[in-house]
Amino acid sequence: MEISHSRLRFKPKPGFQPRESLFSASLHSDSDSEICEHQDGELNTSGSSTGLPRPSFFSPIVSSEFRSPEETDDASSFWDSGLCSPTPGESPRSRHQQERRANGTTTPIPLNLYDSDDGGPIGNVPQTPYTPPHKKFRSLRLYDTPHTPKSLLQKAHRRVTKVNRAKLGQRILDPRGPQANVNPFTSPEKCLMHSGMKRTRADLDSSMTEDSMDEEPPEDLPSCKKLALREINTSRYNEEFHEVCKLGDGEFGSVYKCVNRLDGCSYAIKKSKMPVAGSAYERNALNEVYAHAVLGKQLHVVRYYSAWAENDHMYIQNEFCNGGSLADIVAEHRMQGGTEGRFHEADLKRLMMHLTLGLRYIHSQGLVHLDIKPGNIFLQCTKGDNSPIRRLSESGHESGLDLEIPSDDDQMDEEVGVIYKIGDLGHVTSTVHPLVEEGDCRYLPAEILRDDFSHLPKADIFSLALTVFEAGGGGDLPKNGPEWHSIRNGNLPDLDHMPPAFNLMLKDMIKRVPAERPSAVMLVHNTALCPPGLKSKAQLRRELNAEKFKNEILKKKLEEAQKKSPLALSRLQMLPAGKSRLIGKKVNRSMSTQLF
Numbered sequence: 138m139e140i141s142h143s144r145l146r147f148k149p150k151p152g153f154q155p156r157e158s159l160f161s162a163s164l165h166s167d168s169d170s171e172i173c174e175h176q177d178g179e180l181n182t183s184g185s186s187t188g189l190p191r192p193s194f195f196s197p198i199v200s201s202e203f204r205s206p207e208e209t210d211d212a213s214s215f216w217d218s219g220l221c222s223p224t225p226g227e228s229p230r231s232r233h234q235q236e237r238r239a240n241g242t243t244t245p246i247p248l249n250l251y252d253s254d255d256g257g258p259i260g261n262v263p264q265t266p267y268t269p270p271h272k273k274f275r276s277l278r279l280y281d282t283p284h285t286p287k288s289l290l291q292k293a294h295r296r297v298t299k300v301n302r303a304k305l306g307q308r309i310l311d312p313r314g315p316q317a318n319v320n321p322f323t324s325p326e327k328c329l330m331h332s333g334m335k336r337t338r339a340d341l342d343s344s345m346t347e348d349s350m351d352e353e354p355p356e357d358l359p360s361c362k363k364l365a366l367r368e369i370n371t372s373r374y375n376e377e378f379h380e381v382c383k384l385g386d387g388e389f390g391s392v393y394k395c396v397n398r399l400d401g402c403s404y405a406i407k408k409s410k411m412p413v414a415g416s417a418y419e420r421n422a423l424n425e426v427y428a429h430a431v432l433g434k435q436l437h438v439v440r441y442y443s444a445w446a447e448n449d450h451m452y453i454q455n456e457f458c459n460g461g462s463l464a465d466i467v468a469e470h471r472m473q474g475g476t477e478g479r480f481h482e483a484d485l486k487r488l489m490m491h492l493t494l495g496l497r498y499i500h501s502q503g504l505v506h507l508d509i510k511p512g513n514i515f516l517q518c519t520k521g522d523n524s525p526i527r528r529l530s531e532s533g534h535e536s537g538l539d540l541e542i543p544s545d546d547d548q549m550d551e552e553v554g555v556i557y558k559i560g561d562l563g564h565v566t567s568t569v570h571p572l573v574e575e576g577d578c579r580y581l582p583a584e585i586l587r588d589d590f591s592h593l594p595k596a597d598i599f600s601l602a603l604t605v606f607e608a609g610g611g612g613d614l615p616k617n618g619p620e621w622h623s624i625r626n627g628n629l630p631d632l633d634h635m636p637p638a639f640n641l642m643l644k645d646m647i648k649r650v651p652a653e654r655p656s657a658v659m660l661v662h663n664t665a666l667c668p669p670g671l672k673s674k675a676q677l678r679r680e681l682n683a684e685k686f687k688n689e690i691l692k693k694k695l696e697e698a699q700k701k702s703p704l705a706l707s708r709l710q711m712l713p714a715g716k717s718r719l720i721g722k723k724v725n726r727s728m729s730t731q732l733f
């Protein structure tokens with residue numbers, strides 16, 4: 138199977154005009170916005186290989202006239218980094234994908250294209266040059282996110298009051314356009330609460346489809362179109378956070394450890410490397426925010442606090458994971474080599490269980506992650522040693538089978554040791570109407586490349602197996618070639634330090650036929666992860682509660698019986714169990730006998 142070709146699926150609307158060429162009309166000629174359409178609405182962007190020019194509507198061009206020096210630097214460093222071509226008209230994402238593909242680190246990405254800004258009809262964008270965000274827009278922020286600290290809400294409220302409450306009120310009630318985003322991943326109930334009106338799952342699902350994203354919403358429903366980021370620019374980063382250090386760089390953003398000036402807690406704040414407002418990245422960045430807002434409440438998913446747009450950059454405030462990423466640990470292990478160069482049995486089982494619980498939660502919300510890999514797994518080390526490596530080798534070697542099975546209701550403070558968390562939700566999509574952007578090809582199952590999205594949760598299961606295999610010392614995973622295909626045909630070498638049941642479970646998880654792979658729910662109960670007799674704290678707590686409940690019921694029954702007939706009961710209580718009467722058994726009524 139050929140796995141390195143590039144396709145971008147695109148459904149042009151009648152009267153389509155590339156947005157970038159519209160808002161940067163003063164800077165670029167029309168030739169920049171040439172689009173080459175193939176049959177079936179497929180666009181070929183790999184201009185170099187086909188001789189076809191690339192489309193320009195992904196170009197994240199923001200007029201430098203309107204950028205601050207800092208922004209200009211950020212943008213130019215992005216160009217310099219080689220992640221994106223400064224050539225007008227070239228898609229930064231497609232260019233990056235080409236590079237990753239050249240390095241063999243990714244597979245073709247059938248990216249569904251929309252208007253880069255609001256997913257809606259592009260033709261209704263006023264044909265005026267791009268104007269910088271007006272001051273009054275600063276007062277609008279993503280204040281309705283579930284985890285925004287109260288103080289920020291109050292602060293935002295105060296600012297709103299200062300600006301002009303009456304005017305803003307008019308804006309919020311303005312029927313012409315959206316005043317707050319509608320999260321496409323929220324459940325119908327939440328959306329109902331948000332909108333104050335009834336919406337069915339079908340309504341919501343349809344809001345995720347390509348076509349409906351381009352349609353005008355019905356009059357009585359809140360618009361699913363997005364507020365452009367530049368409309369909700371605010372200034373929070375320096376005002377509310379003290380930047381401690383850079384934690385790392387990703388494809389789209391840099392992540393910084395920051396301390397909130399008010400609550401004194403550390404957070405990981407991801408800042409997009411380049412201005413995303415109006416670019417192809419805006420959709421991706423918003424997708425990550427939507428997913429985090431819906432999923433960030435589970436112990437094994439990196440927690441989300443808030444997100445905002447600042448200088449057209451996207452900022453996402455997440456839980457700070459003090460143990461770094463699993464990829465860092467795997468890299469360290471490799472350097473150590475030998476038997477030290479891998480997770481030991483207990484650690485590997487723990488890793489598998491935590492990630493399975495995270496996936497079980499994500500899948501239960503009707504969503505899939507689609508980019509499970511060591512680089513997207515983060516470690517939280519609680520109580521004591523902050524060094525995950527030391528902690529891991531200690532628990533693996535000395536404490537034997539240190540397996541606890543945390544459940545959703547387990548509290549963080551009860552956990553000692555390492556907690557694994559699923560992060561980087563940029564690829565998350567709905568299972569009902571998926572908009573699939575493929576993740577890292579090393580962890581990707583073959584069916585995704587065939588555009589078979591009928592069992593998306595099983596794609597996560599496949600990636601999880603390979604992630605665990607790598608952490609268990611399975612070695613570098615192939616990016617393509619015969620080995621890549623061999624794994625997709627169900628051939629995974631055994632991890633020699635793991636029991637046969639565990640190796641069998643990994644093999645089940647990578648089965649060729651996705652439907653035959655176990656679900657996350659099944660994995661949680663797999664005896665290879667949860668041996669019989671080994672009960673989690675939560676399980677023990679549940680059983681204890683059930684016994685307490687039974688006791689309460691028995692007590693009540695006893696009290697009632699005592700009230701009804703205290704004498705009879707006391708007699709009964711005195712009788713030995715199983716025997717009603719010792720004297721006069723065969724006589725219908727008791728008789729008193731006179732001895733003298």
Ligand SMILES: Nc1ncnc2c1ncn2[C@@H]1O[C@H](COP(=O)(O)OP(=O)(O)OP(=O)(O)O)[C@@H](O)[C@H]1O
Nearest residue numbers: 384385386387388389390392405455456457458561
């Ligand atoms: N919550 C976090 N806590 C601690 N460190 C983090 C956190 N999130 C990210 N990092 C660090 O920042 C680096 C980059 O983050 P991340 O991978 O999420 O960025 P990205 O732009 O989404 O990358 P990509 O899309 O290429 O996977 C990570 O490798 C990790 O070291």
